[in-house]
Amino acid sequence: MMKQAQTALADVLRAMNHGSQNAEARARVERAYQLAAAAHGEQRRKSGDPYIQHPLAVARLLAEIGMDVDTIVAGLLHDLVEDTDVSLDQLSQEFGPEVAALVDGVTKLKIIDHLTQRSIEEERSEQEAESLRKMFIAMAEDTRVVMIKLADRLHNMSTLEALTTERQREYAREALEIFAPLANRLGIWQWKWELEDLCLRHIDLDSYRRIASQIKERRAVREASIERSIAALRARLAAEGIEAEISGRAKHIYSIY
Numbered sequence: 430m431m432k433q434a435q436t437a438l439a440d441v442l443r444a445m446n447h448g449s450q451n452a453e454a455r456a457r458v459e460r461a462y463q464l465a466a467a468a469h470g471e472q473r474r475k476s477g478d479p480y481i482q483h484p485l486a487v488a489r490l491l492a493e494i495g496m497d498v499d500t501i502v503a504g505l506l507h508d509l510v511e512d513t514d515v516s517l518d519q520l521s522q523e524f525g526p527e528v529a530a531l532v533d534g535v536t537k538l539k540i541i542d543h544l545t546q547r548s549i550e551e552e553r554s555e556q557e558a559e560s561l562r563k564m565f566i567a568m569a570e571d572t573r574v575v576m577i578k579l580a581d582r583l584h585n586m587s588t589l590e591a592l593t594t595e596r597q598r599e600y601a602r603e604a605l606e607i608f609a610p611l612a613n614r615l616g617i618w619q620w621k622w623e624l625e626d627l628c629l630r631h632i633d634l635d636s637y638r639r640i641a642s643q644i645k646e647r648r649a650v651r652e653a654s655i656e657r658s659i660a661a662l663r664a665r666l667a668a669e670g671i672e673a674e675i676s677g678r679a680k681h682i683y684s685i686y
Contacts, residue, residue: 462481483585487577506528531574538574565578572615582608597631625684
């Protein structure tokens with residue numbers, strides 16, 4: 430357990446290297462990990478995995494998109510107040526009031542979690558879904574709280590195997606209606622794509638597998654087509670004296686679906 434957690438912590442610190450994080454920031458993250466590991470102790474997720482793996486995964490996701498150190502630290506600590514004996518006052522004393530406020534914000538967002546839950550048979554209108562998205566943003570005085578919540582949901586979506594099939598589908602439907610559009614609204618495209626693909630895998634596995642197989646078979650052809658398009662655009666823009674950076678990507682599984 431310790432070795433696995435240490436490896437996950439190293440992944441968080443390595444992801445921070447993509448930004449301008451200094452030694453002091455890295456030391457804060459390591460202290461947050463030590464507190465989270467001690468507080469969660471022998472707690473386990475439904476999958477049987479050590480609980481500490483979840484906050485470590487959340488912190489890594491936040492580090493990978495370049496979030497500031499307070500947000501990464503709060504990602505490591507986001508479940509402590511609700512699930513352990515650690516208090517907000519303790520977090521404020523050890524990591525500052527800003528981190529404590531972020532953790533408190535994530536904890537408060539869980540109050541409206543029950544509003545997003547419903548049976549897979551129940552339909553939610555787009556108006557209802559939009560109202561819930563607005564409620565999430567309104568309740569989070571700091572947008573970083575929503576970012577932590579999104580990272581939390583993204584990791585949870587990748588670890589649903591221990592739940593019943595019905596609960597997996599309910600969870601996926603909720604993420605597809607509420608959280609993927611929130612990621613889109615905040616401009617975190619990679620998280621949006623990953624959430625949508627994970628949701629489709631649990632909602633319509635046959636379609637997911639069929640499309641994934643077709644994408645794999647045609648990957649070289651698709652990538653070559655994108656490169657040809659980029660080259661043509663680059664030549665045309667250069668001819669017009671326009672400087673531009675051009676990039677392309679293949680559509681993800683859910684967007685094809």
